[in-house]
Amino acid sequence: xxxxxxxxxxVIFFLIISCADRHPEAQEKGVSxxxxxxxxxxxxxxxxxxxxxxGNYVAGEILVKFRNGTSGQIKTAIKKxxxxxxxxxxxxPNLYLMRILxxxxxxxxxxxxxxxxxxxxxxxxxxxxxx
Amino acid sequence: xxxxxxxxxxxxxxxxVPVGVSGQNGHSxxxxxxxxxxxxxxxxxxxxxxxxAAAAGYFRSRLGIYTIKNxxxxxxxxxxxxxxxxxxxxxEVYRSDPDVEYVxxxxxxxxxxxxxxxxxxxxxxxxxxxxxxxxxPEAWDITQGNSNVVVAVIDSGVDYDxxxxxxxxxxxxxxxxxxANSDGFPGVQGVDDDGDGLIDEDSQYRxxxxxxxxxxxADDDDENxxxxxxxxxDFVDEDNDPIDSDDHGTHVAGTAAAVGNNNIGIxxxxxxxxxxxxxxxxxxxxxxxxxxxxxIDYAIDKGANIINASYGSYTFSAAERDxxxxxxxxxILFVAAAGNDSWNNDSATKHxxxxxxxxxxxxxxxxxxxxxxxxxSNYGATSVDVAAPGANxxxxxxxxxxxxxxxxxxxDIATDWATGGTNNFWDVTTEYGRxxxxxxxxxxxxxxxxxxxxxxxxxVIDLSSHVxxxxxxxxxxGLQSNDYFFVQGSSDGNIWTNLTLEISGSLSIFWTxxxxxxxxxxxxxxxxxGINTFYLRFNFHSDSDANVAEGWFFDDVEVSAAASxxxxxxxxxxxxxxxxxxxxxxxxxxxxxxxxxxxxLSATQVKERILNGVEVKSGLAGMILTGxxxxxxxxxxxxxxxxxxxxxxxxxxxRINLTWSDSSYGEDGFKIERKTGAGGIYSQIAVTPANTxxxxxxxxxxxxxxxxxVSAYVGINSSDFSAxxxxxxxxxxxxxxxxxxxxxxxxGFGSHFNCSAHFIGEHQSAKIVSRWMPYPFLGLDYIALHxxxxxxxxxxxxxxxxxxxxxxxxxxRS
Numbered sequence: 008x009x010x011x012x013x014x015x016x017x018v019i020f021f022l023i024i025s026c027a028d029r030h031p032e033a034q035e036k037g038v039s040x041x042x043x044x045x046x047x048x049x050x051x052x053x054x055x056x057x058x059x060x061x062g063n064y065v066a067g068e069i070l071v072k073f074r075n076g077t078s079g080q081i082k083t084a085i086k087k088x089x090x091x092x093x094x095x096x097x098x099x100p101n102l103y104l105m106r107i108l109x110x111x112x113x114x115x116x117x118x119x120x121x122x123x124x125x126x127x128x129x130x131x132x133x134x135x136x137x138x
Numbered sequence: 139x140x141x142x143x144x145x146x147x148x149x150x151x152x153x154x155v156p157v158g159v160s161g162q163n164g165h166s167x168x169x170x171x172x173x174x175x176x177x178x179x180x181x182x183x184x185x186x187x188x189x190x191a192a193a194a195g196y197f198r199s200r201l202g203i204y205t206i207k208n209x210x211x212x213x214x215x216x217x218x219x220x221x222x223x224x225x226x227x228x229x230e231v232y233r234s235d236p237d238v239e240y241v242x243x244x245x246x247x248x249x250x251x252x253x254x255x256x257x258x259x260x261x262x263x264x265x266x267x268x269x270x271x272x273x274x275p276e277a278w279d280i281t282q283g284n285s286n287v288v289v290a291v292i293d294s295g296v297d298y299d300x301x302x303x304x305x306x307x308x309x310x311x312x313x314x315x316x317x318a319n320s321d322g323f324p325g326v327q328g329v330d331d332d333g334d335g336l337i338d339e340d341s342q343y344r345x346x347x348x349x350x351x352x353x354x355x356a357d358d359d360d361e362n363x364x365x366x367x368x369x370x371x372d373f374v375d376e377d378n379d380p381i382d383s384d385d386h387g388t389h390v391a392g393t394a395a396a397v398g399n400n401n402i403g404i405x406x407x408x409x410x411x412x413x414x415x416x417x418x419x420x421x422x423x424x425x426x427x428x429x430x431x432x433x434i435d436y437a438i439d440k441g442a443n444i445i446n447a448s449y450g451s452y453t454f455s456a457a458e459r460d461x462x463x464x465x466x467x468x469x470i471l472f473v474a475a476a477g478n479d480s481w482n483n484d485s486a487t488k489h490x491x492x493x494x495x496x497x498x499x500x501x502x503x504x505x506x507x508x509x510x511x512x513x514x515s516n517y518g519a520t521s522v523d524v525a526a527p528g529a530n531x532x533x534x535x536x537x538x539x540x541x542x543x544x545x546x547x548x549x550d551i552a553t554d555w556a557t558g559g560t561n562n563f564w565d566v567t568t569e570y571g572r573x574x575x576x577x578x579x580x581x582x583x584x585x586x587x588x589x590x591x592x593x594x595x596x597x598v599i600d601l602s603s604h605v606x607x608x609x610x611x612x613x614x615x616g617l618q619s620n621d622y623f624f625v626q627g628s629s630d631g632n633i634w635t636n637l638t639l640e641i642s643g644s645l646s647i648f649w650t651x652x653x654x655x656x657x658x659x660x661x662x663x664x665x666x667x668g669i670n671t672f673y674l675r676f677n678f679h680s681d682s683d684a685n686v687a688e689g690w691f692f693d694d695v696e697v698s699a700a701a702s703x704x705x706x707x708x709x710x711x712x713x714x715x716x717x718x719x720x721x722x723x724x725x726x727x728x729x730x731x732x733x734x735x736x737x738x739l740s741a742t743q744v745k746e747r748i749l750n751g752v753e754v755k756s757g758l759a760g761m762i763l764t765g766x767x768x769x770x771x772x773x774x775x776x777x778x779x780x781x782x783x784x785x786x787x788x789x790x791x792x793r794i795n796l797t798w799s800d801s802s803y804g805e806d807g808f809k810i811e812r813k814t815g816a817g818g819i820y821s822q823i824a825v826t827p828a829n830t831x832x833x834x835x836x837x838x839x840x841x842x843x844x845x846x847x848v849s850a851y852v853g854i855n856s857s858d859f860s861a862x863x864x865x866x867x868x869x870x871x872x873x874x875x876x877x878x879x880x881x882x883x884x885x886g887f888g889s890h891f892n893c894s895a896h897f898i899g900e901h902q903s904a905k906i907v908s909r910w911m912p913y914p915f916l917g918l919d920y921i922a923l924h925x926x927x928x929x930x931x932x933x934x935x936x937x938x939x940x941x942x943x944x945x946x947x948x949x950x951r952s
Contacts, residue, residue, distance in 0.1 A: 054613075054641050054651040063453055065426050070457045095428065096343065097435065100464070102457055104428040133453040134645075135430055135491075137294060137386040137423030138475040138719035 064131030068094065069116050071103045077125040085126065089119045104132060176243035179219045180206070181228055184239040187213065193237060201231065216244065230817040251278035253399035253409070255302075257712060261404060262507055263393075263527025263724055270509040270767070272526065272724060274407060277731055277770035282398060283408035284734030289394050289444045289726050290437035292430060293387030295380045295417035295606070297536035298369055300388060300711060301704055302396045302403040308412040310440065312360035313368050315378075323353065324361040331361035332439065339363075362439050370415040371436055373429035375664040380415040381700045382536045383606035383664055384423045387415065389715050390448045392534030394723035395730060403712055404533055407727025407770065408734065414442050419449060421608040421662035422640030427455045434461040438468045443733055446726040447474040448719030450489050459494045466498035471741040473726045475718035476503045476516040483518035493521045498741045500729075500748060503758070504528020504721040505767050510757035515718050517761040523749055525758050525767045528721030535713040537701030541607065542599045544695050547574035551594070559592035559677075572612045572656040572693040579615070580678040585686040586621070595675035598631070602670035604699035607663035609637070609674065615690035616652030621680040623690055624648050625659075627666060628673040637661040656693060663697065672697075728770045735774055750804045750852055753779040764803035772857070778802035778850040780857040781831075786865035791840035794865045796833045802850040802857060809856060810835075813845045820847060840870040 069091065073082055082103075086092065090109035096102070107116050113131045120129035181203075185193040190213055197203040202220035209216070219228050225243050232241035252258065252265070252275050264274035288308055298307045312331075323338045323346075325331030337345055341363060344351045358365045370380040382388045391406075391413045398409025416436055418429035430449070437445050445465060462472050474492035476483060483489045483501070492501035501522045504512035506529035511517060515528060544554050546566045551557070555578070557564040567582035568575045578594065580586055601607050609625070617623065624647050626634035636647045640660045666672045676692060704711060725748060732744050739747070751773030752766025759765035772779055781798040788794045796810065807827045811820040812835065826833055838844060843866040847859040 054649055054653050054657065055644070063451060065428075068426070068428070070428055070455070072457060072460070095432075097431065100435075100457075100460055102431070102460075128456045130455055130457060131453070133427045133451060133455050133458075135419070135425050135427060135449045135451050137384065137419055137449055138478045138717045138722075 064113060064133045067107050067113070068132040069105050069107060069113055069120070069129055070132055071105055071120060071129045072127040073101050073103070074125055074127045075101055077101070081125055085120070085123050089116055091116065176225065176245045178225065179221070179223075180244040181217050181219065181225065181232070181241055182214055182244055183217055183232055183241045184212070184214045186237050186239050189237040201228075203228070213239075224819050226817050226819060251275050251282060253278075253405045254401050255396075255399065255403055255405045256401065257404050257532060257709070260532040260712075263531055264405070264407065266507065268507060268509075270505065270507055270527070272407070272728065272767070273769050273771035277728075277774045278398075278409070280771075280774050281731055281735040283395070283406075283410035283731055284737070285410045285412055286737065287408065287411040287444070287730045287733045288414050288440075288442045289391075289408075289411050289446055289730055290414040290416055290433070290440075290442035291387055291391045291394065291446050291723075292416045292418060292433040292437065293382075293390055293446070293448055294384035294419040294421075294423055295372065295382035295387045296370075296391045296413060296415035297382050297388040297534065297700065298380070298415055299701075299704075300392075300534050300537065301708065302400070302534050302711070303388070303391060303413065305397045305400070306395050306406070306410065306413050307369055308414040310360065310368050310370075313366060314359055315357075315366045315368060317357045318359040322356050324355045324358040331359075334361075362436070364436070367436075371417070371433070372664070373416065373418040373432050373436075374420050374425065374662070375417075375667065377667075379605050379667070380417040381606035382415075382417070383421040383608045383662060383700070384419065385536050385713070386419065386423050386448070386715075386719065387417065388536045389531075389533040389713070390446060390719060390723045391415070392712075392723075393531060393720060394446055394727040396534055402708060407724055408730035411727070411730035411734070414440065421606075421664065422645070422660040423449075424640065424645055425449070427453075427458050431457055431461040434458075434465055438465055438470060442470060444726050444729045445470055445472045446723050447472060447491055448717070448722045450475060450477055450492055452477075452487050452489055454488070454490055458491055459496070462491060462494060462496055462499065466496055466741065469741050470498065471726075471729050471744050472496070472499045473722050473729065474499055474501050475722045476501050476518070476522045478504075478514045478717050478719075479516055480514055481516045483516050483521040488518075488521060489516055492516075493518070498745065500524060500725055500745055502526055502528075502718055502722045502725050503762050504716075504718045505755075505758070506530070508757075509753075509755045509767055511761060512716065512718075512721075514716065515721070518763075519760060520763060522762040523745075524725065524752055524764050525755075525762055526721040526724035527767075528718050528724075529716050530714050531716070531720035532712060532714050533720070535711050536606075537704050537711055538606075538698045539701045540696055541601065541604055541699050542596070542697040544578075544596075545573045545693060546576035546578050547571070549576055551578065554597055555594045556597070557592065557594045559590075561587045561590040562592040564592060564594040564676075567691065570614060570656075570691045570693075572614075577691040577693040578676070578695075579691045580689040586678065586680055586689040588680050588684055588686060589682050590621075590678055590680040593626075593675050593677045595631075595673055597673075599672045599674065599697055600670045601663070601666050601672045601697075601699065602668055603702075605664075605667045606700035607667050607672075608698050609661040609663050609696070610658060610698070611695040612656040612658055612693050613641075613690050614653050614656045616687040617650045617690065618680070618683075618685040618687050619650060620683070621678075621685075621687070622648045622650045623679070624677050625661060626675040626677060627661075627663060628675070629666060629669045630671055631673045634675060637663075652687070656691075667699075725768060728768060728773060731770060731774060746804075747773045747776055750776075750778055750802075752803050754799075754801045754803055766801075766803050775855075776852075777855045778805045778852050778857045781808060781848045781850055781860040784846065784848050784860040784863050786844070786846050786863045788865040788867045791868045791870045792836060792838045794835045794838060794844055794846075794867065796835060796846055796848070796863075798831055798848050798860060800829055800831050800850075804852060805829075805850040805857075806852050807850075808833075809849050809851055811847050811849075811859070815843060816845065818845065820845070838867050840867050842867050 091105040094106050095104040117129045120126045194205050204218045205215045206218050207216040232238045265271050321327040330337045339345050340352050340354050364371050366378045372380045395406035395408045395411040395413050396404045398405035416433040418433045419425040476492050477489040483493050503522045503525040504515040505525045506512045512529040551566045563581040565582050566576045567579050571577050625637045628634045729744050749764050751769050752764045753769050754766040779802045782801045784798040786794050786796050805828050810824045812823045813820045845864040847862040849859050850857040
């Protein structure tokens with residue numbers, strides 16, 4: 008029993024690694040990125056999240072915007088094809104927050120969704136933080 | 139105006155008076171001139187006691203000046219001038235009269251609205267000695283806010299019971315806890331209460347009769363999809379309690395709209411605007427775009443006027459941009475922090491939402507007390523609009539209470555913790571302690587073993603009466619790679635959920651690495667609010683290789699929640715923060731003031747007012763769009779900032795060059811006014827285009843002092859005037875003027891006015907005129923001499939002239 012839990016944890020742990028490695032911004036070349044400034048001026052600890060920097064989006068979630076007029080059946084078909092389930096829908100803008108069911112990466116799901124002309128855009132559920 | 143001034147003096151009172159060449163009038167400098175400084179057509183005059191009775195009649199008959207009121211005890215008369223006489227002209231007349239002790243304009247005194255809040259002096263961003271503030275008290279003279287204006291604070295929640303915020307928390311008048319009309323359906327059964335085209339829809343937008351309709355929103359009286367949302371919503375925990383378990387949103391809300399003039403704490407930029415608390419950032423200030431979008435749509439739906447967005451990151455989201463675009467269509471201003479990474483948002487990597495190209499967004503950088511860009515503040519000549527105070531900002535702090543804690547200094551683990559797992563050696567230790575001697579560790583006084591999978595869990599913790607629950611603890615120590623640590627929570631002690639920890643700005647569930655000092659870790663426990671059997675568990679895992687280390691040490695573990703009461707002293711409910719997050723609500727609060735003053739302004743008009751009112755600062759120019767720090771007083775009057783550093787230099791007998799600093803943004807140009815002599819009247823002589831900083835005034839008379847003031851204008855609105863300055867043209871011919879020591883000497887005897895001496899206060903162009911004395915030496919004209927020489931002449935004149943009068947006529951120019 009203990010072993011199974013550990014194995015599950017390791018799976019999650021490797022998922023985090025794979026997400027972080029395929030992070031889109033990490034692959035950009037020649038673009039410098041802001042470095043966080045510790046405005047309190049304290050020492051930065053050498054602690055690190057396992058698997059390097061955590062992704063800047065929520066793992067396993069994707070925001071999908073369908074073009075206006077897309078029928079319910081087509082939405083359902085696309086969700087089934089890409090292995091998504093709706094976490095939440097936004098009434099007015101035809102926007103859905105979806106969970107990726109087949110364990111594939113957010114990038115992979117975005118790529119597959121991009122092939123449908125009914126999908127206006129699909130993007131990670133990015134993290135925003137305080138300033 | 140051509141006037142003669144005759145100066146007579148008694149011989150025994152002779153004197154020589156140097157008349158300065160520059161003619162700068164010290165008292166005319168006003169660093170913060172108002173539109174009108176005194177009541178037009180009125181003066182306050184004090185005559186010398188002997189002539190007090192006669193003087194009023196004399197001035198009335200001779201100049202048409204009437205006494206409005208006589209302050210008998212102090213001998214001061216409040217007088218009304220005839221229509222054709224300016225205050226400055228009258229001042230000159232009175233000041234040349236020896237019977238007048240003093241005379242002054244009837245100055246306006248403004249009831250500058252300094253609120254009585256006890257920590258008001260801490261709020262340098264609103265009012266400060268150094269004047270690097272936004273001129274809030276001056277703006278409050280015009281409006282202090284309006285409770286019809288709603289600022290949605292999309293943030294980490296708001297401590298809505300805070301004594302300095304509670305009265306300004308928005309209330310959803312269309313919602314009650316429970317089903318207000320008890321009809322068993324959202325809103326009124328059969329009615330589209332929220333106007334979205336759906337009737338009595340459930341949480342999945344299904345209407346009665348649709349397949350799968352579950353009527354799960356029966357208590358949603360306003361039918362907006364959020365049940366019992368009486369004061370906003372918590373999009374993190376999906377409930378109606380937007381309490382702040384971080385401290386960010388409470389701070390931000392206080393700066394925008396803490397209750398003003400209530401004797402306690404602070405005041406917001408607006409004293410009375412309503413704060414709509416929308417929580418989408420968790421206990422460590424992190425949230426998802428999806429939740430942020432929901433919050434924006436909630437604000438739109440519930441009629442917010444302004445959204446304060448003190449958050450962001452460096453990822454473009456089309457969905458988020460669409461949501462802000464919907465806010466724009468609803469007329470909502472979106473005020474967004476530019477970010478704290480000292481980063482140029484014009485570069486390839488941009489900060490969002492502040493950098494979206496939407497005209498209802500105001501992107502805000504931070505200034506410090508020197509009006510420089512705060513060192514941490516992002517910038518961008520096109521992507522950041524304005525700056526506002528953001529360093530050392532004092533504002534409200536949530537009330538918190540400790541629900542459960544352990545600092546391990548009882549030296550005992552068994553009372554509070556249960557341990558277990560493979561290679562379990564968890565215990566307290568004195569190896570390290572952040573507070574006191576003890577901490578908790580996975581294996582005291584030893585390196586951990588390979589293949590460890592052990593845990594320590596708390597006894598039951600009761601969160602049944604708490605909201606805003608949060609875990610904090612401190613850790614130090616070292617782990618080898620592939621060995622890691624994590625924390626779990628449980629509502630029954632059986633099923634455990636991994637908690638995301640924030641440590642030094644990074645988020646993760648699993649942590650490795652080392653630190654030689656204690657660092658803080660935070661987890662959000664909001665999903666356990668209301669649970670009476672909460673458990674917490676520290677887990678440690680090492681891999682099977684032989685690389686091991688000392689492990690980690692934990693101290694000062696605390697589960698806290700929102701306070702239920704606020705204790706004295708109340709200063710514990712306030713604190714200082716730095717950030718563009720703190721600058722942003724200064725702008726939101728100003729927007730709330732603008733809408734209080736004029737509710738008909740559109741979001742883009744409010745934005746224009748804010749941008750056009752900034753004071754351009756050298757430390758910001760070129761770094762952000764306007765190059766300026768906001769100024770509430772300018773924006774609320776819809777005027778640009780006045781030019782600064784006006785100076786005048788005479789370059790010849792007929793030309794004076796003016797230069798000034800352009801301190802305004804978006805001005806149409808500058809208006810230049812001039813008057814001749816200190817007693818003249820200003821009139822406009824030129825208008826220069828936008829961004830000009832100099833003007834050459836030519837065709838002037840020689841040996842004449844000209845005074846100047848300059849204002850910036852936008853359309854029909856002109857700024858306050860710059861501080862005035864003056865210069866004196868040189869003499870036309872080449873000779874005489876050198877050094878400029880010009881003296882007027884007067885001498886006389888038996889003046890029927892009085893035994894006194896007058897000097898010509900203006901400049902060199904004095905002419906000695908002999909009335910009774912035919913001697914040729916009195917025909918001197920344009921005397922230009924050094925002081926000592928002049929005094930000798932004066933003395934000589936005095937000696938010779940007895941008992942003759944010598945008078946001087948001043949040659950005046952219009």
